[in-house]
Amino acid sequence: MENAIKKAKQCYLCLNNINDLDYKDTQLLRRFINSYGKILSKKRTGVCTTHQRKLALAVKRARIMALLPFTGK
Amino acid sequence: MSKVKSSAIPHYEILYIVANKYSEDEAKLIEKKINKVLIDRGGKITFNQAWGKKRLIYPIKSFTYGYYFLAEFDLAGSLLAQVDKDLRMMSDVLRHQIVVKKIKTAERIAKDKKIADKIAARGLKEEKTIEDQKKVKEETKEKIKTEVNLKELDEKLDKILETSDLL
Numbered sequence: 406m407e408n409a410i411k412k413a414k415q416c417y418l419c420l421n422n423i424n425d426l427d428y429k430d431t432q433l434l435r436r437f438i439n440s441y442g443k444i445l446s447k448k449r450t451g452v453c454t455t456h457q458r459k460l461a462l463a464v465k466r467a468r469i470m471a472l473l474p475f476t477g478k
Numbered sequence: 479m480s481k482v483k484s485s486a487i488p489h490y491e492i493l494y495i496v497a498n499k500y501s502e503d504e505a506k507l508i509e510k511k512i513n514k515v516l517i518d519r520g521g522k523i524t525f526n527q528a529w530g531k532k533r534l535i536y537p538i539k540s541f542t543y544g545y546y547f548l549a550e551f552d553l554a555g556s557l558l559a560q561v562d563k564d565l566r567m568m569s570d571v572l573r574h575q576i577v578v579k580k581i582k583t584a585e586r587i588a589k590d591k592k593i594a595d596k597i598a599a600r601g602l603k604e605e606k607t608i609e610d611q612k613k614v615k616e617e618t619k620e621k622i623k624t625e626v627n628l629k630e631l632d633e634k635l636d637k638i639l640e641t642s643d644l645l
Contacts, residue, residue, distance in 0.1 A: 422593045425580060429493065429548075470493055470575055471534040471544070 416453040418460075426459045428466035431473055438464060442474035487552045489524075489581050492516075494565065494574035495534070495544040502531070505545040508570045516551050519561050525550035538572050550579060 417436070418426070428434070437445050437452065437460055444464050447457040467473040494512065496505045506528070513523055529546035538544070553561065558576065565574045582590075 421597060422590065428577070466575065466577065470573060471495065471536055471538060474535045 416451060416456055418456040419453055423456075426456075426463040428463040428470070429472065431467055434460070434464050434467055434473060438473065440477055442468075442477040488555050489550065489552055489579045490558070490576050491548070491550050491579040492574060492576045493546065493548050495538070495546055495572040496570055497539070497572050498531070498541050498543040498545070500545075500570070502545070505547075509547050512547075512565070512568075512571070513549065515564050516549070516553070516561060519553065519557050519564070521551040521553040521557075521561070523549060523551045541572060544572055 418424075423433075426433075437450055439445055444461055447454065452460060464473060468475050496508050500508065509526075509528065513526070516523055525548075527548040529548065531543055532546050534542055534544050562576060565571055
């Protein structure tokens, strides 16, 4: 029954010590947007508040430079 | 954060897109032109990189492809607005973005490396524990099987003995 107890979600960016989010690293950012290009909530992804703020800024910067979509599909 | 501004010259990073209507060589000329603008305004270029032709995620001014160029430079903060304006006036540049770039100190790099090593070690540990758990599970399964086999054997032996008595 050990597997039945859900583990608490941990911030992916904290775990991997990614403090300076680069807006050019679209492969990483794509983990945190859905297929429509919307930024996913931290409730969904388990990212901490500090990183969510940095993440949102990075995604928005990437959108301006046509590296990520404003809207998809 | 301290309210006193540091006197060090800030470090910036610029990414810009050149329209696809130019050939690669022409785009390189435009890159040189922009580098010249940066230097003329008192900047000092430290890094240059061409990403080459890339597909734009959405069309800009009906261009679907563009040449991306990346550069890093030092420039006094008060002069940045003028550079921004210059670039906006250029019709060759579809879009540009200037961002403050933090320079990592040697101390910071060492610290990051330490943490990265720790993370790697943690990953190895987790793998080991998972493997151990699997091994333990398999062993217990085998134990149960052998026990069952022994019981069955006993029963069979008893039956055979009983029948032999009858004879």
